[in-house]
Amino acid sequence: MPDAAHPAPMNERRKFRREGEERRRQDLIDATLDSVAEHGLEGASLRTIALRAGVTAGLIRHYFPGKEELLQEAYAALMGRMTEQAKAALVMEGASPRQRLAAFVTANLNAPIIDARVFSLWATFIGRAGADPTLARAHREGYLGFRNEVEAVVAEVLGAEQRRPDANELRHHAIAINAILDGLWVEGCLAGEMFSPGELATIGVKAIEAELGLAPEKGEDK
Amino acid sequence: MPDAAHPAPMNERRKFRREGEERRRQDLIDATLDSVAEHGLEGASLRTIALRAGVTAGLIRHYFPGKEELLQEAYAALMGRMTEQAKAALVMEGASPRQRLAAFVTANLNAPIIDARVFSLWATFIGRAGADPTLARAHREGYLGFRNEVEAVVAEVLGAEQRRPDANELRHHAIAINAILDGLWVEGCLAGEMFSPGELATIGVKAIEAELGLAPEKGEDK
């Protein structure tokens, strides 16, 4: 819509700025994620995306071979940010393994990881994993990477308690803990207002400590 | 495509049979779910759906006001079948509460509940829950119903052990157990071949018994 303050002569070509390549690609990917989150894959047309990014639709083809590639890159970017945030909570210096585990769980069950928009994106993309092997592989890698992180922390925690679980035990613990985190994440994203702040984290920490057979902390029993 | 054995005269109008209303609606809903599972919401056009159902596109409008209503009914049907199957495992006569819980968990972590197609459908629809309040409410109801079932079984199990949890404790247990089931369900659906048969159920039963603080069964420790 033409700005009333700057009445544009008719047929004037739209002014534009040249952005750096990396910047433009990021903007387009962000606009894609926004569009998908808001209107689903179906509503994310090239024109919608371009409008959101402040460019015209034709430009997209200058940066991406086609729509499919744009979507795949957008999904990869989303997964990258998610796992990055999730793992960031693990780098705590000078904390006991058990404290690190609790911090990890708490971080994963609060904002910004618990987020309806991110969940919507995840679900929309993952729903196509069955049909699109590219998406399926991207998920698999993200999942396994995350689970390996979990498994490493679990090994540390149990090691600090003088317990020596075998490989299979360790794997089962990691799978179960991962499931607890995933499940609570889904519930929190879908119905966050049903839980008081921090409640999901409390539930998660307790469930995971129970899974690992850790004695309750002093004063932690209600 | 015309059958070679019955060469059709040109411009012959397609033959058809009148099915009962209920039957047709079901066929259309099934065709919708198939289309969505295979090509996603975007690829599920009225013509695709009609083709799958063996009718022409125009007929859909005779049974549904528009595409959106068809999708909503399809989602409702999907949720209905899922929760119905899930709860069915609970009706075991003459079993101890603990056995019933274990059977419930096992049933929910094996086929046909663990199913890539159903998961794909669930994810695709739930991804739109953020934007579509109708879908969000449908999910909420299904989720709460399921969680209440879980809570009831938990109360029975703990009651049989002479334990009297308060309401909040009970709620937390139900949320945690629900998360374990959801999380393992997701993992199983997305990467079923990474787990040996029955492995997810084993992990789930152990994790849930740990959550409830139940002593391991005799001979159950590895």
Place this chain on the structure above:
DNA sequence: AAGCTATTTATACACTTGCACAATAAGGCT
């Protein structure tokens, strides 16, 4: 057998979609 009715097909329409490509101008280089 004839007629009725509502299920079903078929066609039309306005609109959107992804993609192709020519035209243009922004901004660095000399």
Place this chain on the structure above:
DNA sequence: AGCCTTATTGTGCAAGTGTATAAATAGCTT
């Protein structure tokens, strides 16, 4: 200052979309 590259716009197109509606016919009623 002028030029050259290429990022960006704008237009066009064929295919597909949901919806509206007219035409046909399957199967029941009488």
